[in-house]
Amino acid sequence: MASTVRHQRLGTWNGVPRVRLATLPTPLEPGPEFGGGPRLWVKRDDLTGLGMGGNKARKLEFLCGRALVDGATCLITVGAGQSNHCRMTAAAGAVLGLETHLVLAGDRPEVLEGNQLLSDRFGAHLHFTGAGPSEWGSLEIAREALTEQLAAQGLAPSSIPIGGSTAIGSVGYVVAFDEIMSQCRDVGFVPRAIVFTSSSGGTHAGLVAGRAAWRATHPGELVPDVVAIGVAKGVVAGFPSVAALARDALSVVGLDGTIDDSDVEVDGRWLGPDYAIATPESRAARGWAAHNGAWVVDDVYTAKGMAGLLGNIQQGRWGMNDDVVFIHTGGQPEVFVRHES
């Protein structure tokens, strides 16, 4: 039964294995007026559908496509305690009939909430490591150890690094770049900028690669700035190398395009003290998003992304003739986790 489901969903994009998991295209919604400021459009990647949606559905289409072609019998991945990527990998495992293991920061709470509650409901095995919220290195080591352990037990694991940010995962956002440009063309504009929240860098790399491929096939046409709002210290400090990941993503799909380090822009001014710590600007942005578009943004990721978008608008980066697309990358389950603030 499960294998029939898998095969109905399996295909390719530009020759790269892809298993259909997301509801695409996601909507492109007009935002409110900013007197004298740009026109805002919100690309609703929070509505990709898989296990309550978010950007990771696009990456998982290619990561799981590869896993199925390789004959994987289980999925393993890793993340922060409230990782959306882990929750969506658990959802993909449920859809595809693959046992799923999640290596998580922190200790098992008495009551599972938010993404953890959903991951558990999707049937994933949750492995709490006790690691601090952004101890990415030790989490990756724990993922590798678990991968070896499960392989020794006779499983064939497909082990996915943090955020699904490999060259193959990034292909999901090469596809998204095309999707955004086509939707904007249908409405009648070329965006001046595409703004989004970035942490492990795969979404960013895919968009940079998509733009490079677009430039190569549309010479002389305007292309948008790709503006990442960094919400984790690593990405703000320039790790991982988004340019290298973007070049690898282009070579995976066999598309032409040139990528320089100057193609990579990370605006790190909205991170605040650290990953997952709300800031005055992100709290204001989550209220603004709720009141102006009923967009639900979370404190870890998308509220900071939205704070970066609004901050750049306030600082006059774009004028009234500019159209700016904000990709809402999801994160809603975190809103239901109890916090002190």
Ligand SMILES: Cc1ncc(COP(=O)(O)O)c(C=O)c1O
């Ligand atoms: C809701 C949300 N937005 C944005 C991101 C950042 O995406 P990336 O890891 O590809 O940089 C994540 C990553 O987990 C996320 O969960």
